[in-house]
Amino acid sequence: MRFFVLGAGSWGTVFAQLLKENGEEVILWARRKEIADLINNSHTSPYIDEMEISVRATNNLDELKSTDILVIAIPVQHVREHLSRLSKKPSMVLNLSKGLEIKTGKRISEIVKEILGCPYAVLSGPSHAEEVARKLPTAVTLAGDNARELQRRISNEYFRVYTCEDVVGVEIAGALKNVIAIAAGILDGLGGWDNAKAALETRGIYEIARFGRHFGADQKTFMGLAGIGDLMVTCNSKYSRNRRFGELIAKGFDPQKLLESSHQVVEGAFTVKAVVKKADELEIDMPISEEVYRVIYGGKSPFQSMKDLMKRSLKDEFWAD
Numbered sequence: 001m002r003f004f005v006l007g008a009g010s011w012g013t014v015f016a017q018l019l020k021e022n023g024e025e026v027i028l029w030a031r032r033k034e035i036a037d038l039i040n041n042s043h044t045s046p047y048i049d050e051m052e053i054s055v056r057a058t059n060n061l062d063e064l065k066s067t068d069i070l071v072i073a074i075p076v077q078h079v080r081e082h083l084s085r086l087s088k089k090p091s092m093v094l095n096l097s098k099g100l101e102i103k104t105g106k107r108i109s110e111i112v113k114e115i116l117g118c119p120y121a122v123l124s125g126p127s128h129a130e131e132v133a134r135k136l137p138t139a140v141t142l143a144g145d146n147a148r149e150l151q152r153r154i155s156n157e158y159f160r161v162y163t164c165e166d167v168v169g170v171e172i173a174g175a176l177k178n179v180i181a182i183a184a185g186i187l188d189g190l191g192g193w194d195n196a197k198a199a200l201e202t203r204g205i206y207e208i209a210r211f212g213r214h215f216g217a218d219q220k221t222f223m224g225l226a227g228i229g230d231l232m233v234t235c236n237s238k239y240s241r242n243r244r245f246g247e248l249i250a251k252g253f254d255p256q257k258l259l260e261s262s263h264q265v266v267e268g269a270f271t272v273k274a275v276v277k278k279a280d281e282l283e284i285d286m287p288i289s290e291e292v293y294r295v296i297y298g299g300k301s302p303f304q305s306m307k308d309l310m311k312r313s314l315k316d317e318f319w320a321d
């Protein structure tokens with residue numbers, strides 16, 4: 001059994017190398033031939049500093065075998081297109097990407113079911129690639145098919161994998177925390193206010209859990225590594241692209257120009273479109289996500305957004321909805 005990692009950005013590359021060092025057979029697919037060549041010839045990648053890469057890279061999707069585990073590590077908005085291009089169906093999919101598809105509002109598990117119909121698992125949690133590359137202690141959760149076997153194969157002395165049964169909750173938590181992290185970055189850019197940041201993270205996980213409840217997610221998941229754990233790291237880490245994007249917006253940079261010029265994916269900026277649409281259809285109250293949407297796509301001032309969130313009608317902290 002071999003892992004075929006689809007995506008040679010920072011996380012795909014580091015995860016592929018982790019698997020290789022765990023003794024697994026791995027191949028890393030890069031969209032561009034020059035990235036595959038660079039990895040094979042110089043054992044480095046522009047996406048990750050100071051890591052020697054010994055995994056073999058390819059940019060040929062046809063190298064996927066039907067016995068492979070396909071690991072998804074590409075931007076969510078391009079997953080459907082790449083799965084549709086596969087000439088063979090893998091034995092199973094392990095998803096690392098975090099987001100919702102804009103045009104359908106679907107999670108990756110739903111896209112995989114529609115296109116491949118094969119077994120599926122998702123791995124998520126506070127796991128910035130830059131720290132995993134340095135072998136710093138990291139804990140994540142894995143939900144879905146063959147969870148125990150994957151847990152055993154992926155875990156090592158610095159990467160600890162827990163299992164849980166809630167695929168829906170893990171996917172929703174990973175997707176929506178990126179939206180809240182943009183808001184956290186906005187607060188950092190406005191002045192780095194500690195009270196406001198703590199309130200945002202707390203109300204943010206509550207907002208994510210409320211969204212998740214509409215899709216049958218287990219509320220416990222949002223208190224775990226894929227929920228509050230990943231939300232905390234993304235809202236506070238210097239490595240987070242979502243947090244940094246928010247910070248630059250608050251400092252006056254144009255959101256669209258930032259997205260156009262970014263070499264790395266800011267998933268929350270896209271997922272927020274799907275979240276706002278679903279929330280509107282299903283009448284789910286998502287005040288933070290809606291303000292993030294207005295700032296990115298409606299030209300609203302971040303300061304005004306923050307003021308409007310504070311002016312909402314007064315209510316109980318844990319209200320039924």
Ligand SMILES: NC(=O)C1=CN([C@@H]2O[C@H](COP(=O)(O)OP(=O)(O)OC[C@H]3O[C@@H](n4cnc5c(N)ncnc54)[C@H](OP(=O)(O)O)[C@@H]3O)[C@@H](O)[C@H]2O)C=CC1
Pocket residue numbers: 007008009010011012013030031032035047073074075076078096097098099127128129130263264265267
């Ligand atoms: N970085 C991290 O710490 C973590 C990331 N994730 C998630 O993993 C996923 C991948 O992120 P990450 O590895 O960080 O990626 P990066 O942002 O580091 O790099 C972007 C990657 O996406 C590729 N890409 C861009 N456009 C397309 C396209 N149209 N089709 C296919 N590939 C494309 C790029 O290829 P090219 O070089 O050719 O432009 C590059 O490999 C995201 O969903 C992210 O949220 C999850 C956990 C941790």
Ligand SMILES: O=C(CO)COP(=O)(O)O
Pocket residue numbers: 098125126127128129178181230233234239240241242243265266267
């Ligand atoms: O998901 C991540 C860490 O767990 C990565 O977050 P960013 O995409 O914001 O860097």
